[in-house]
Amino acid sequence: MTSRNTSKEMVGVIGSGSFGTVIANLLAQQTKVILYTRSQNIYDELVSKQSIRSMAMHENVQPTLNFETIASNCEIIFPVVPSANFRNMIRDLAPNLHPYHILIHATKGFDTSIDYNHSESKLDRSDVHTMSEVIQQESVVVKTGCLAGPNLAKELAINQPAATVIASRFEEVIHHGQRLLRSDRFQVYGSSDITGIELCGILKNIIAIAAGILHGLGFGENAKALLISRGLVEMIYLGSKLGGNIKAFIGLAGVGDLVATCSSTLSRNFTVGQLLAEGQSLSEIMNDLDETAEGVRTIKVAYQLTKSLGIRSPITEILYKILYQDLKVNEALNLLMKFPMQEDIDFL
């Protein structure tokens, strides 16, 4: 094992959004980091001021606009780009990748080739992919991992204590992730259920939007607790059908991340919900948001999946109607409260 600090090892990060830059800074505490950005402005800012969007970057972080540079210098790469761009990014990166590369992503959305704007289209599991599946489909890389947990970028940026989960079927991937990310303020847990952990990160964004709506309507903690616990059940129903293990959902990346995103106004998905409750339309909100809210896209995919898999998912269904069928938020709440009750927990 290479020792900390002294090694010449370089680690790559792809994506200069808010989470990508935070990951780059975390990694830079241990090792040299090459940060790929496709934005010339960000590249210039980092070169001239060692900052991104005025946030100071660690001196170990160097930018590149070139995939070849990152792949030839870094055996371990963290792709952190929105799910909608992920497949194209991997396709462009793939010619530079080798079987020894390790890719640990932190993208919390689905990939689907189906035209998901078409509301009648029914999705099967085979139409929908997690990011680790995309990596394997598009490149020779097999050692994939994913990073998920209650990791609000703005809190990590100011070095508040937190923890994350690295999931991979390969112990060495977890080992390297821990070695590179762990610090006095940052704990790193491991899991072998990569699909489960990926699904946790993806599905919790649905519930985060609902939490934002409740917050925007001025409701308190009882309502939020109701949402979180029933939301978790919905995540588990769909998540286990898609190949995740229930255990993942009751861990740090599942319930942990869910509580964080449902409680924090820092979360983009939460903000989307809040603005919806305040009466803005989805298109208005999306225009104003400077970064992707993965949940908006995930609701559409998840709704179609629950339909074709025959899963009860009242929260996802109502959210879908609010977002895409102009259901009013107040009406939606009435509908939801009238939903026929079932047993509280029937999956354990």
Add this chain to the structure above:
Amino acid sequence: MLRKKRTYDPILPASGDWPIVQLSRNKKQFIKEVIAASVENIKSLTGGGKQLMDELESTRYREKTRIRRDPWKVDPKDDLKYWDGIKSQLVDISNSENNQEKEAEVVLKSIVSRYAYEILSNFKRSHYKMARAIATFGFARLLNASRIPGIRSLWSKELTLQDKIHITGDVQGIRNLAQKGTVIMVPTHFSNLDSILVGWVIHILGLPAFIYGAGLNLFNMKLFAYFMNSLGAYKVDRRKKNRVYLETLRTYSRLAIVKGCHSIFFPGGTRSRSGKLESKLKLGLLNSTVEAQRSAYMTSDDPTTAQKVFIVPVVLNYHFVLEAPALIDQYLKQKGQERYYVDNDQYSTSYKVFKFLLKFFFKGSDISVSIGRGMDVLGNYVDQDGNSIGKDGEIIQTWEYFMHQGKIQVNKQRENEYTNMLSNVIVEEYHRVNQVFASHLVAFVAFEMIKNKYQDNDLYNILRLSEEDATLAYVDFKQKTGALLDVILNMHQEGRIDIAEHLQNELDSVIKIGLNNVGMYHAQRPLVKTKEGNISTQNLNLLYYYHNRLMGYDFEKYI
């Protein structure tokens, strides 16, 4: 109908060049290496010291139990004496103060050697040639005798095995790969006939002899033992599940691969009890191919010249599996959670096997052998030069999978995961090259229709239906068969499944071929046409068995 026959020249004309011959020439050296490597592995697996002593004690205990509960004719006479001796040695060691570790290692080495010599294949070139000649000649004569009337038929050359056994798929591929590296053939396993069939196919394709692990129980039969020893079989004893034995076995097969010995593994482990195409493979022996590949890369100065290992999946297809009634019986009992059932293999004597072969060749029944595309140990397809090819046609350097920071390294967990991935790709390839026979098609459609008709019943209730209740109207049956046939023909166009030639006939003719051939020699036929022209069954278990062959494709939704 006579098919066009193709003959293949041997790729290594002088059998002295065969890797297996060279291995058997240097048998002593090879066995030494196996013993040394196994001892090292077991030591590192157990962690040595006290744990090694525990391992040896548990091995001794298990062996003693095996000897008492399940003795076989083929077991060595001194078995009991040997293990009693081990017992007193172990007692001495634990009573002595010094050198415990060293002495435990001596005992370990003794046990490993005993196992290694038992496993060792007794390949002899002259025997191989003779055994092969007898087998090929014998089968061919029997076949002719049955098809062409009169005594002269025994010398007729009109029909040969190749008329009955259709070899399809990437034949040239496997021949190329056998010249570029070590080929591991991984066939599906439905019948005791499989190993003989595969041996014959290897000969027909002009490939040098392969080694394979055969159940030690088969060596109980003298005739079989002779053939199998000659054909390059090494012995696998399924009763011995202790770690020392399993590790010795894995090391044996791994080193043989590294030495370039082409090998056959039946990765499903045993014959498919349900009649389904394998979907879960035994990972132990597959893992040794991954390990072998890594160790070949590690020990070679230049990975581009290291011995490359190629996996070639092969699917065997029959209209008729003689053991089907016993197999499906075992499967159903197991699934039904009946804890105790006797594994009474009906075909466990030379006589019975002979009778089966006689019946089979006397009456004839088509067999197909589909050779899949070769792949590396990660499941990447390889081209004709043996290069691994990525999804976009780029060449992949296989050793890079074993590298970290510029070095090829040992990482067992990683290799276990690679084995899983390989296993999944093999299963996919099975489904892709699987050849649909009309008999599978009609069995599948009929059983699914019966199942739909009695939706509220579980499998066991359905299997108890009376002949009358399980009768289907021919019109409906024909319509559903036609619908599924269309789906299969489409999939075939897309290269997702293979079909027997006869599937391209008119629908009525396909159904007729199917009904005539499905499990044709069973006393109770899985499918029959009633006097009224409807479809019925004499044995639902058998129908279920032949139906299972097309499971795993999601065809249920078309019925």
